[in-house]
Amino acid sequence: MADRAHEDDVWDTIDRLYAWLDANQAHTGRELLLLRMLKLSEEVGEVAQAVIGATGQNPRKGTSHTWDDVRSELCDVAITALVALRTLAPDAREVFTMHLAGVEERSLGPSSADVRA
Template identity: 70%
Template structure:
């Protein structure tokens, strides 16, 4: 097995942030673009992943008469997870401390939505 091979048993129990860091490093190793371009493409990758969520939802409810029910809600769950991982990789590309950036942002959203702790 290579360092980056996708193996749920090897990575399923890891701290998600450690795995995200490894995924970002894997992408960095394969990257042939300038850093700003790589960042832009990683952010744009989110649009692709969100489109896959929409496709899965449409398939789960059978909205496309030509395809019928082509996806499950488990497919939607999986696609949503792809969005989250893609966003975390992009965030880690943008900032040296994505954990702190996410924690601070979640705290702001919670305070704005739920009121002071």
């Protein structure tokens, strides 16, 4: 039951972020939709930048990030993706849950849900 409560907290927060973003947008309609999807690419780029920085792959900058920075950027990607999904689907929680179940079954086999229960 605690897992469901935590899941509800995540989706409640996503709903609040979505509402806040919508209330503070300079764009509407299709342009808003496209810009929200592009935001995801920006966040993924920040993950790449942090990995490059954590591994010191840029000789000019050296080690400019930590693996904590990478984790933080990955969280930003996940949040941005969930907000983008909420933008496309008012029932984002259900859409995500069903999709995750499909990925779980394809990846781990049909019996994986029985193991969890």
